[in-house]
Amino acid sequence: MSEPRILVVGSTMVDLIAYAKRLPEAGETIVGDRFQIGLGGKGANQAVMAARFGVPVAMVNAVGDDAYGATHMKNFADEGIDTSWMRTVKGSSGVAPIWVDASGMNRIITILGANDATDPAVAVQAVNEFQPTIVVAQLETPQATTVAAFRAAREKGITTLLNPAPARPIVPELLSLTDWLTPNESEFAALFGGEATGPGADARIRAAADANKVNLIVTLGVEGAALALPGEPVRHVAAPKVPVVDTTGAGDSFVGAFSVGLVRGLEPMRAAELACACASASVQKHGTQSSYLSREEAQALLCGAVAEGRWPARLRQGAAKGTDLLRGEVVHVGLAGADQVAGPRVEL
Ligand code: RIB
Secondary structure, three states: OOOOOEEEEEEOEEEEEEEOOOOOOOOOOEEEOEEEEEEHHHHHHHHHHHHOOOEEOOOOOOEEEOHHHHHHHHHHOOOOOOOEEEEEOOOOOOOOEEEOOOOEEEOOOOEEEEHHOOOHHHHHHHHHHHHOOEEEEOOOOOOHHHHHHHHHHHOOOOEEEEEEOOOOOOOOOHHHHHOOOOOOOOHHHHHHHOOOOOOHHHHHHHHHHHHHOEEEEEEOHHHHHHEOOOOOEEEOOOOOOOOOOOOOOOHHHHHHHHHHHHHOOOOOHHHHHHHHHHHHHHHOOOOOOHHHHHHHHHHHHHHHHHHHHOOOOOOOOOEEOOOOOOOEEEEEEOOOOOOOOOOOEEEE
């Protein structure tokens, strides 16, 4: 079997994040506490989170011929993300002014800019040439492009995952080409017209999954996530209880990590646990990509989970030598970092 790989057809944004104890009312000016500029966009965030687990990731998107576009391209190179199907077009890159209050909740406006020029033909080319195990997309790039990519993926038996964010009407063909759908609570309500929490929520989630013939995962913030898989009752994954600083991008870290779990053969509940752990880590720091687990932290998370028996030691037949649980043959148990090996070892 060839090595699992993830193709993200998705957005890039420069996040302009203002933090304040409370957010202003209409017509009001307030003094905030902190400002941060960082690299975001739901597609880029998901790609970066996945890449930090050492899985090969490629990105399809368009950036503007401005300084922001060049910064995104350098960021992808630094993160080890394949940019063969990234394009630079005339005009502005996407930007996202973001407000975050003292509880860590955000309000976001995205100005899509060059994201709107993400080309369907290039996306199909990427599916054919990169030969991914999964294609991951969101709703900040044209749906026609995602439809083209998902159609090409479906023809080849490649899994598709749509993170329907931000909430927008979805063209029916896109939904019909989607294997995994990952809305958050508000996106679930916008798509299916009911609450994803409270009395009767599991029945509503089950009904939405069945009606759309899709594997449905609803992310529920501090409540974790609910999974509706074919022929099973809805199952819940709890999120670790952590102090929240900034929730921005937490959903994207969930999707990136969940995709890693899926392509590496984790059972979906275990993949969702991995994803919840990553999202919980993200909310404890400011920013989006800047709040994600580093490569070393992602590795430590995996080693710790295996040591505690929460995930199977053998995720797949190891092919390469090394200490990376998802890629290699040997895992070092009970240690924070794969390089600081002194204790027992488990052969995968
Ligand atoms: O999901 C968070 C992301 O949404 C931010 O990075 C922002 O760019 C918007 O795309």
